[in-house]
Amino acid sequence: MKAAVWTGINKIEIREVPTPCPGPGEVLVKVRSAGVCRTDLEVVSGKFKYGRPPHILGHEIAGEVAQLGEGVTHRRLGERVVIETSIGCGQCPECKRGDRHLCGRMEEIGTAPHQGGYAQYVKAPEENLVPVPDNVSFDEAGILESVVCPIGGLMRLGVRFGETVLVYGVGPAGIGFIQGAKAMGAGKVIAVARNQERLQRAGKMGADRLICSKTEDVFEAVMEYTGGRGADLVCEAAGSGATTRSAFDCVKRAGRVILYGLPPEEQSREFSSLDIIMKQLEVYGVLGNPHVWEPLLGLVSQGRIRLGEMVDAVMPLDRLPEAFKLMGDPVKKPMKIVVHPWED
Numbered sequence: 001m002k003a004a005v006w007t008g009i010n011k012i013e014i015r016e017v018p019t020p021c022p023g024p025g026e027v028l029v030k031v032r033s034a035g036v037c038r039t040d041l042e043v044v045s046g047k048f049k050y051g052r053p054p055h056i057l058g059h060e061i062a063g064e065v066a067q068l069g070e071g072v073t074h075r076r077l078g079e080r081v082v083i084e085t086s087i088g089c090g091q092c093p094e095c096k097r098g099d100r101h102l103c104g105r106m107e108e109i110g111t112a113p114h115q116g117g118y119a120q121y122v123k124a125p126e127e128n129l130v131p132v133p134d135n136v137s138f139d140e141a142g143i144l145e146s147v148v149c150p151i152g153g154l155m156r157l158g159v160r161f162g163e164t165v166l167v168y169g170v171g172p173a174g175i176g177f178i179q180g181a182k183a184m185g186a187g188k189v190i191a192v193a194r195n196q197e198r199l200q201r202a203g204k205m206g207a208d209r210l211i212c213s214k215t216e217d218v219f220e221a222v223m224e225y226t227g228g229r230g231a232d233l234v235c236e237a238a239g240s241g242a243t244t245r246s247a248f249d250c251v252k253r254a255g256r257v258i259l260y261g262l263p264p265e266e267q268s269r270e271f272s273s274l275d276i277i278m279k280q281l282e283v284y285g286v287l288g289n290p291h292v293w294e295p296l297l298g299l300v301s302q303g304r305i306r307l308g309e310m311v312d313a314v315m316p317l318d319r320l321p322e323a324f325k326l327m328g329d330p331v332k333k334p335m336k337i338v339v340h341p342w343e344d
Contacts, residue, residue: 002341003119004320006053009046012321017056020115020123022069027126029081033142034117035060036323036337038171040110044324051111059085059110061117062132062141072126080132082141082297083117083124084148084290085109101288118320120341130293133301139314139338140300140307144293146336147176147305150237151296153258153286154180159233162187166222166231166250169193169238169261170202172336175310177235177258182206183304186233190225192218192246193238201335205306222250230255237261248275255279260286310335317341 001019004012022028040057042048051057061083065075075081087107088100095103109124110116132141150173159165165181167174170193181189191207193199199210211221222231230252236244239261248271251257276283299305312334315323323337 001120002317003056003115004058004317004339006044006055006057008053010044011053012044012324014318014320017119019121022067022072022123024070025072025126026069026123027065027072027075027129028067028069028121028123029061029063029083029129030066031061031117031120031122031341032063033138033338033340034058034062034317035143035146036320036327036339037146038327041324041327045328055112056115056117056119056122057110058117058119058122059108060143060145061085061109061122062138062144063122065129066121069123069126075126075129079129080134080138080141081129082132082144082293083109083122084128084130084288084293085124085145086288086290087114087125087128098291099289101290118317118339118341120317128290130297133297136297136300137308139311141297142338143172143307143310143336144296144300145288146172146310147180147307148292148296149173149286149288150176150235150260151180151299151305152289152292153235153260153284154184155292155295156286156289157256157258157284159184159186161185163232164188164190164226166190166234166247167192167202167207168234168236168243168247170195170198170207171237172310173237173260174235175202175205175335176305177237177260178202178206179305181233181235183299188225190222190231192243198335205309218246219249226252232256234258235260239263245271248272248279248281251279251281253279254281256282256284258284258286311338313337315339316343318344
């Protein structure tokens with residue numbers, strides 16, 4: 001099969017490699033669409049140490065069931081599926097209650113030893129496959145993982161009807177928070193970012209108030225918009241010390257803060273615990289969640305989460321290096337790119 005193999009810093013090679021063979025309880029999936037994730041860009045560029053080459057990356061994967069391993073009973077050949085990529089040990093309390101993403105020995109498809117979706121085929125445990133509704137495209141399903149974490153966090157914690165939700169960052173995760181909050185009954189959603197073009201896009205995806213942090217004082221703008229109270233729920237998806245500090249400034253007393261963006265290590269503690277104590281805040285960390293995929297696909301199927309509008313470019317697998325280059329462009333970087341392994 002054809003695969004894009006990460007071979008070193010900023011090096012991707014298109015190679016012919018053996019097609020994986022599914023073992024007991026595993027399924028071989030013919031990859032129809034693979035989302036290009038910024039995390040993989042960070043890995044390829046050496047900025048994020050997560051595995052080592054040579055390896056096939058890619059953890060946003062949708063396709064068709066091509067082969068069933070021994071003992072597989074709940075999947076059928078040709079079935080349209082998306083792959084939830086976290087693999088737990090199966091024995092710890094977290095795995096036994098269904099939270100394999102919190103397993104202390106959790107591994108992930110796309111990270112060694114598990115080959116990923118930048119290939120024509122990938123194998124996965126049967127339990128990691130989620131059926132895709134007929135009216136949801138492979139490209140929509142292929143980028144589902146990029147909004148699973150933010151929308152999964154909102155599903156776990158809840159959005160109370162009519163609340164004001166403040167979102168920092170308007171990349172895929174930020175857009176996920178915006179759309180998810182709206183779908184769950186938020187009254188108003190405020191989006192904060194530096195990029196004016198992306199802010200305008202956030203407005204089209206449901207944000208009611210757009211704040212450009214380059215030209216406006218974020219705290220003053222939020223307080224004016226909320227009548228001096230602050231936001232009921234703040235979602236930090238930008239991943240910087242400055243936006244994290246601002247999140248704690250702009251949340252109301254007894255409000256809630258979701259931390260999702262990963263700031264540089266030297267900025268990771270740039271907020272005061274006094275904020276949490278004196279404002280009586282609830283603070284949550286958000287990670288992936290295997291329980292979210294099926295209901296989230298339902299929202300996509302109903303048109304309440306619009307993933308198709310997040311896809312800016314579709315490329316054959318051979319152009320994956322170009323896709324990474326585009327994702328790294330600070331000006332032109334697209335929201336999402338998907339690659340099609342079976343197209344030239």
